[in-house]
Amino acid sequence: MRKKDQTRRAGKILAFSRALFLLLGACAAPFSSASSPSGGSTRDCRAVRALAGRVLGDRAGSFLFETLPKEEGKDLFELEDRAGRILVRGSSPVARASGLYWYLKHYARCQVSWCGDQLALPDPPPPVVGKVRKVSHYASGFYFNFCTFSYSMPWWDWKRWEREIDFMALSGIDMPLAVVGSEALWLEFLRKFGYTRKEALAFIAGPAYQAWWLMGNLEGRGGPVTEAWIEARRRLEKKILTRMRELGMRPVLPGFVGLVPANLGEKFPEARIIPQGKWGGGANERLAVLDPESPLFERMARAWYRTLDGLYGRTGAFAGDLFHEGGRTGGVDVPAMAAKVQAAMLRYNPGALWVLQAWGGNPRKDLLSRLDKGHTLVVDLCCEFWSRWKRTKGFGGFPWVFSTIIDYGANTALHGRMDALAAHLGEALAGPKNLRPAGLGATWEGIENNPVVFEFLWDMRWRKEVPDLEEWVREYAVRRYGADLPCLRDAWVDLLRGPYRAWPGQRRPGESVFCARPSLGVKKVSPFAASIRVRYDQRILRRAVKRLLEGATVCGKRETYRFDLVDFTRQFLANAGQLVYKRMVKAFRGKDRAGFRKFSRLFLEMLDDQDRLLATERLFLLGRWLHDARACATDPVQAGRNQRQARLLVTTWNKERSGLRDYGWKEWNGMLRTYYKPRWERFIGELKRRLAGGKPKRLDFYPFEAAWAARTWKEDPYPWKPKGDPVRICREFLEKYGPLLDDRDFYVPPP
Numbered sequence: 001m002r003k004k005d006q007t008r009r010a011g012k013i014l015a016f017s018r019a020l021f022l023l024l025g026a027c028a029a030p031f032s033s034a035s036s037p038s039g040g041s042t043r044d045c046r047a048v049r050a051l052a053g054r055v056l057g058d059r060a061g062s063f064l065f066e067t068l069p070k071e072e073g074k075d076l077f078e079l080e081d082r083a084g085r086i087l088v089r090g091s092s093p094v095a096r097a098s099g100l101y102w103y104l105k106h107y108a109r110c111q112v113s114w115c116g117d118q119l120a121l122p123d124p125p126p127p128v129v130g131k132v133r134k135v136s137h138y139a140s141g142f143y144f145n146f147c148t149f150s151y152s153m154p155w156w157d158w159k160r161w162e163r164e165i166d167f168m169a170l171s172g173i174d175m176p177l178a179v180v181g182s183e184a185l186w187l188e189f190l191r192k193f194g195y196t197r198k199e200a201l202a203f204i205a206g207p208a209y210q211a212w213w214l215m216g217n218l219e220g221r222g223g224p225v226t227e228a229w230i231e232a233r234r235r236l237e238k239k240i241l242t243r244m245r246e247l248g249m250r251p252v253l254p255g256f257v258g259l260v261p262a263n264l265g266e267k268f269p270e271a272r273i274i275p276q277g278k279w280g281g282g283a284n285e286r287l288a289v290l291d292p293e294s295p296l297f298e299r300m301a302r303a304w305y306r307t308l309d310g311l312y313g314r315t316g317a318f319a320g321d322l323f324h325e326g327g328r329t330g331g332v333d334v335p336a337m338a339a340k341v342q343a344a345m346l347r348y349n350p351g352a353l354w355v356l357q358a359w360g361g362n363p364r365k366d367l368l369s370r371l372d373k374g375h376t377l378v379v380d381l382c383c384e385f386w387s388r389w390k391r392t393k394g395f396g397g398f399p400w401v402f403s404t405i406i407d408y409g410a411n412t413a414l415h416g417r418m419d420a421l422a423a424h425l426g427e428a429l430a431g432p433k434n435l436r437p438a439g440l441g442a443t444w445e446g447i448e449n450n451p452v453v454f455e456f457l458w459d460m461r462w463r464k465e466v467p468d469l470e471e472w473v474r475e476y477a478v479r480r481y482g483a484d485l486p487c488l489r490d491a492w493v494d495l496l497r498g499p500y501r502a503w504p505g506q507r508r509p510g511e512s513v514f515c516a517r518p519s520l521g522v523k524k525v526s527p528f529a530a531s532i533r534v535r536y537d538q539r540i541l542r543r544a545v546k547r548l549l550e551g552a553t554v555c556g557k558r559e560t561y562r563f564d565l566v567d568f569t570r571q572f573l574a575n576a577g578q579l580v581y582k583r584m585v586k587a588f589r590g591k592d593r594a595g596f597r598k599f600s601r602l603f604l605e606m607l608d609d610q611d612r613l614l615a616t617e618r619l620f621l622l623g624r625w626l627h628d629a630r631a632c633a634t635d636p637v638q639a640g641r642n643q644r645q646a647r648l649l650v651t652t653w654n655k656e657r658s659g660l661r662d663y664g665w666k667e668w669n670g671m672l673r674t675y676y677k678p679r680w681e682r683f684i685g686e687l688k689r690r691l692a693g694g695k696p697k698r699l700d701f702y703p704f705e706a707a708w709a710a711r712t713w714k715e716d717p718y719p720w721k722p723k724g725d726p727v728r729i730c731r732e733f734l735e736k737y738g739p740l741l742d743d744r745d746f747y748v749p750p751p
Contacts, residue, residue, distance in 0.1 A: 045065045045093075048065050048096045048169075049065055055166060056121065062085050063085060063100060064082055065096050067091070069091060070091040071135050075092055076090070076095060077090040077096060077099030077133075077134055078131055078132065079102065079107075079132040086103055094172060094173070094174040095172075097166075097247065100170065101170035104119075104121070108121050108125060109484075111455070112170060113451040113480075114167075114448040114454075115451045115567075115619060116562070117559065118480060136172070138438065139399070140174055140250070140439040141174050141175060142173070142175045142439050142441035142443070143168055143173040143177065145211075145405065145445050146179070146214055147211045147212075147445035150207070150208050150649065152446045154208050154210065155628035155631070155642070155646075156628075158239055165244060168249070169249070171454075171458035172461035173249075173458070174250060175251075175317065175355075178237070180233055181234045181311065183204050183234075185307060185312075186203065187200050187204065188310075189300075193300065193303070195261075195267070198224075201223065201224040202220055202224055203223075204220070205218065205219065205221050205222050206221065206642070207229075208222050208645035209645065212279070215321065216321070216327070217284060217324065218285065219287055221284060221654070226638045229635075251315070252318065253308060254319060255318025256301045256304035256320070258289050258292060260273065260287060262288045264290065265288075271290060272290075272291035273289070273290060274290075274332065275330075280654065280658055281654075281659025289322070292340040293336075297340065301341075317352070318345055318352060318354055320341075320354075321356060321357050321359075321362060321363070322341070322367065334367050335369045338363075338370060342376070345375075351375075352375060353375055353376070353377055356376065356378050371398075377400070378399070378400040378401070380400055381403050383403060384416075384417045384424060384502075385507045397434060399439070400439070401439035402425060404441070404444065406454075406509075407444040407445055407447070407449055407450065407509065408446070410447075410664060411446065411525075412512070412668065413510055415499065415500070415508070416452065416499075417506075418469060419469060420502035421502075422456075422469055426466040429466075440458070449567075452473065456472065473496050482555070482560075483554045488547070491544045491547035491551075494544035495544050497540055498536040498540035498544065499541060501535075508528075508529050508530055510531065510532065510535070512532070513574070514577050514606070514667065514672060514680075518679055520589075522581065526665060527661065534575045537749045537750060541575065542572055545568050548564065549565070549730060563617055566613060566617040566726045566730065567617075569613060569733060570614060573609065573610050573733060576606070576737045579741075579747055580599055584603055591691065596688070596691060604677060613729050613733060614667070614669035615724050616722050618722050620669055621670065622650075622666070623720035625668070626718060627713075627718075630642060630643055640712070643712065643713055644709070647708070647711070648709045649664050650668075650671065651705055657702055670718040674708070674716070675705075675708050679705075682701070682704070
């Protein structure tokens with residue numbers, strides 16, 4: 001009996017010790033030490049060794065990993081030779097992973113990216129002369145926009161997430177947004193406040209709309225999700241968080257900021273609920289805001305964090321914004337409300353950090369006025385275009401992240417504003433110490449595009465100064481394709497001077513006329529701050545494609561090369577399509593029936609050619625997007641809902657008419673042939689009828705668009721695996737459409 005009591009007491013002591021260890025670990029890290037605060041343990045090295053094995057396979061044995069203490073609280077890594085292998089020391093798992101990738105990029109000339117890997121690691125690995133030591137200027141690396149979870153990631157499985165987390169660590173990212181399992185959180189939370197399961201499920205948005213639900217812009221759209229889906233997402237989130245934490249990351253989860261269902265007043269009529277009106281062109285009811293002076297606010301905040309803790313473990317960083325993209329304060333004392341939101345976080349975890357988005361006037365100065373600077377982080381979302389940090393003097397002294405939004409809506413276009421990105425970052429680093437960024441970030445609405453911008457940004461995680469961009473892209477070309485060819489280096493200089501250059505007033509990527517809703521005066525595709533205008537000389541891009549093709553003999557089988565060749569040729573065709581469109585419109589206005597017939601046929605032929613080109617690359621397939629939406633579903637009901645949302649998000653956005661139509665446009669194989677081309681065919685048919693003497697009719701494209709979005713996989717399947725030879729097709733199209741730029745009737749270069 002005594003032995004059993006001793007065993008029981010020992011077990012209790014061990015359990016208490018573990019709990020205390022977890023509590024201290026979770027509570028001891030405000031923003032200044034967002035990563036693992038010590039040099040790391042043997043376990044940390046095991047995590048990075050496992051990462052190296054996943055990325056490099058058998059070649060991971062060429063690398064050794066050791067821990068290293070931080071330098072004045074900053075992460076660092078060191079590289080040196082060790083008996084024919086490469087020793088990587090680092091102050092955290094992410095620092096060690098970053099050291100590995102720095103070596104792969106800058107010594108072995110290899111690359112990992114969303115859009116193909118080039119991992120022809122030489123044997124033996126190239127030596128490191130002396131010791132290389134890199135100290136980060138940033139306390140952390142922040143990653144993801146809420147929108148990314150809907151525009152790019154709603155259908156990801158664990159295999160895809162595992163790769164992304166490895167890529168994060170390699171890149172130096174240690175503070176990722178992690179909101180996959182929010183459905184389970186809200187379901188359990190609302191059940192504690194009198195909601196039936198059916199009522200709670202009606203509030204939860206579908207996966208394609210999760211981003212805007214979590215930001216308070218809408219509720220229930222795309223739902224209800226099935227309970228099997230919620231359970232699958234809960235399990236996936238636990239895997240995601242476990243891996244992130246193994247790698248020393250500090251995941252950012254949803255915090256309670258007072259957002260509640262719009263019908264909460266029916267459950268608690270005594271509480272003051274502030275309606276927030278409509279969002280997204282009036283088609284979506286926003287979540288309401290609970291007045292923080294209501295006693296219910298404290299109850300709900302405590303319940304939120306207890307529920308979160310029970311589902312996903314102790315958490316120390318929280319995202320959530322008040323009055324995102326509009327809303328109503330309703331007379332609430334905003335500074336007091338913000339202070340109560342943060343106080344609730346700190347009661348749950350004294351080391352908690354509130355992560356706020358700087359976007360559209362937020363966070364307001366009064367909102368920040370009563371927050372604790374040591375427990376607040378402002379992510380300045382679009383520093384390659386705006387400089388809110390400069391206008392606000394570093395957000396009044398709050399720690400802030402220099403972040404970027406290169407992509408909107410996961411649209412398909414070459415874009416980067418790389419010279420502005422480099423200049424703005426250089427200015428921020430050279431500014432007064434109290435205004436310098438505390439973190440670096442990538443908050444793109446869509447990913448898996450423009451990998452050059454992502455790599456440049458995260459290369460800066462370990463640089464003191466901004467490098468010469470032309471020299472940097474020349475070296476990028478070598479590691480991207482695994483070949484040091486002048487034609488490839490020069491192609492990237494062309495790209496830097498053309499589509500990747502910053503142009504005044506152009507925040508968003510240039511858009512494809514093929515994807516625009518047809519009219520005689522097409523100016524843009526998506527509804528906000530958009531344009532189809534090509535600011536650069538199109539001959540620069542043509543020359544870049546030609547130079548890239550010169551490397552086909554050496555690189556033609558490499559996935560990085562094939563992706564870029566397709567992407568750059570796609571952009572060349574999209575740009576050239578505008579020239580043909582303008583000639584078609586000119587012929588119509590001039591009542592030139594023969595000319596109109598000629599150019600309208602050529603325009604439709606270009607749509608077919610673009611579709612054929614994009615069939616050769618997996619990331620440009622509509623079929624992949626729809627297949628993944630179905631494949632990740634847990635049951636046939638959810639599979640059907642996923643496929644419906646997948647179609648809506650890339651077309652009409654809402655199932656009703658709204659101002660968000662075509663915000664998520666995609667220049668993809670399948671969409672060109674069955675969605676964009678039929679719209680243009682109908683428009684061209686109407687113009688032909690008018691040229692023949694018919695009276696003008698107003699065309700309503702919405703019924704066709706809505707019908708397309710409602711079709712099912714069974715009715716309308718698409719290939720989800722690539723086919724065709726991209727090198728041959730790109731060469732064919734360059735020869736076919738390249739001469740348009742030499743015809744003065746077609747093209748006059750910009751001054």
